[in-house]
Amino acid sequence: MSNVHFIGGEKGGVGKSLVSRVLAQYLIDHQLPLLGFDTDRSHGSMLRFYADYTSPTVIDRYESLDDIIESAFEQPDRNIVVDLAAQTHQFLARWMEDSDLLDLSGETGIGLKYWHVMDSGQDSVDLLRRLLDQFGGRLDLVIVLNHVRGETFDLFEASGLRSDAAAYDAKMIDFPRLADTTMQKIDGQSLSFWAAINNAGRGPASLGLLERQRIKVWLKKAYGNLDFVLV
Numbered sequence: 625m626s627n628v629h630f631i632g633g634e635k636g637g638v639g640k641s642l643v644s645r646v647l648a649q650y651l652i653d654h655q656l657p658l659l660g661f662d663t664d665r666s667h668g669s670m671l672r673f674y675a676d677y678t679s680p681t682v683i684d685r686y687e688s689l690d691d692i693i694e695s696a697f698e699q700p701d702r703n704i705v706v707d708l709a710a711q712t713h714q715f716l717a718r719w720m721e722d723s724d725l726l727d728l729s730g731e732t733g734i735g736l737k738y739w740h741v742m743d744s745g746q747d748s749v750d751l752l753r754r755l756l757d758q759f760g761g762r763l764d765l766v767i768v769l770n771h772v773r774g775e776t777f778d779l780f781e782a783s784g785l786r787s788d789a790a791a792y793d794a795k796m797i798d799f800p801r802l803a804d805t806t807m808q809k810i811d812g813q814s815l816s817f818w819a820a821i822n823n824a825g826r827g828p829a830s831l832g833l834l835e836r837q838r839i840k841v842w843l844k845k846a847y848g849n850l851d852f853v854l855v
Contacts, residue, residue, distance in 0.1 A: 625696065625697075625700050625701070625732060625733035625734045625735065626695075626696035626697070626699065626700060626701060626702035626703065626704060626734055626735070627696075627702075627703050627704065627734070627735035627736075627737065628692060628693070628696050628704045628706065628734060628735065628736050628737070629647060629703065629704065629705050629706065629737045629739060630706045630708060630716065630736070630737065630738045630739065631643050631644045631647070631705065631706065631707050631708055631739045631741065632708040632712070632713060632716070632738060632739065632740060632741070633708075633739075633740050633741035633742060633748065633751065633768075634710065634711060634712075634713045634751045635710060635743070635745075635747050635748055635751060636710035636711075637710075637743065637773065638741045638742060638743045638748060638770060638773055639741050639743070639768075639770040639772050639773045639799070640707060640708060640709075640710075640741045641664070641668075641669035641670065641707050642669075642770070642772060642799075643739060643741050643768055643770065643799060644660070644669065644670055644705050644707035645669060645670065645673050645674065645816075645817065646799075646817065646843070646846050646850070647705055647850065648660055648670065648673075648674045648677065648705050649816060649817045649818060649843070650846075650847055650850050650854070651703050651705070652677075652818070653818070653847075656703050657699070657701055657702045657703060658674075658677050658702075658703055658704075658705065659677060659678075659679075659695055659699075659702055659703070659704045659705070660674055660677045660678035660679070660704070660705045660706075660707065661678065661679055661680070661681040661691075661692055661704065661705070661706045661707070662678050662679070662680055662681065662707050663680075663681055663682070663683040663706065663707060663708050663709045663712055664707065664709040665680075665682075665709070668680065668707070668709075669707060670705070670707045672814055673814060673815075673816050674816065679691075681706070683708070683709065683712040683715045683716065684712075684715045686719055686722075686723075689716070689719050690723075692704060692706060693723075693725070693728075693734065696734045697732060697734065713755075717758065717759075726762055726763060735764070736763060736764060737763075737764045737765075737766055737853075738755070738759065738763050738764070738765055738766070739765075739766045739767075739768055740752055740755055740765065740766070740767050740768065741768045741770055741799075742767065742768060742769055742770060742773075742774075742777070742780065743770060743773035743774045744773065744774025744775070744776060744777050744778075744779065744780070745774070745779070746779050748780070749779050749780050749783045749785065752767065752780075752785055752789075753783070753785060753788075756785065756788055756789060756792060756794075760788070760789075760791075760792040760794070761792045761793075765789065765792065765794035765795070766794065766795045766796075766797065766853050767789055767794055767795070767796040767797070768796075768797055768798075768799050769796070769797070769798050769799065770799045771798060771799055771800055771801040772799060772800075772801050772802060772807070775801070795852065795853050797849040797850070797852055797853060798849060799846060799849065800842055800845040800846055800849070801842075802838070802839065802842045803838070806831070806835050806838065806839065809829055809830070809831055809835070810831070810839070812829055813829060817839065817843055820836065820839050821836050821839050821840050821843070822836075
């Protein structure tokens with residue numbers, strides 16, 4: 625059956641949408657069926673960068689969230705990427721509990737993964753602790769240490785949560801760093817990562833040969849880490 629990937633982290637600015645975009649590009653490049661849902665009402669990144677694959681969804685309306693699972697059930701072997709906006713976890717968790725979604729996923733064979741994207745700050749550590757308390761051992765968890773949003777994760781390492789997460793069989797991956805100036809050019813031109821690598825362009829905002837090469841190297845590293853979760 626299909627796999628539903630909820631890309632969260634609750635805190636704004638940790639890189640949830642970036643991880644969603646890379647996961648979407650990974651699925652496209654591996655010729656795996658992709659359907660995206662974007663919960664950001666103001667500036668949805670999945671809708672902006674992968675519009676051909678993505679639909680908007682309203683996180684605080686059960687009927688809208690239901691469409692995600694209905695889409696997974698109707699077409700097997702789909703990979704569904706749900707880019708969660710900041711401060712939406714309580715609505716998602718309430719919908720999951722009221723719908724008994726974890727039991728339903730077991731009955732239907734639909735895979736559920738919750739990706740907790742972290743920066744290097746204490747807020748991400750505290751939010752992970754709450755997530756483990758709420759869903760640890762019940763939901764397939766992936767913890768993403770996003771080096772685009774932090775070079776070191778000393779607060780996380782000192783928290784003891786690495787061992788706690790491992791006890792719940794949560795998977796943990798590092799998301800590699802890409803230079804801010806390069807990422808700004810990609811975002812400024814609303815490029816998919818495929819387009820960023822393959823379209824040379826012209827002008828001050830264009831991506832040069834070596835920049836495009838570094839994106840290719842970065843994406844290859846990111847894909848290698850995603851393989852640990854998806855293969």
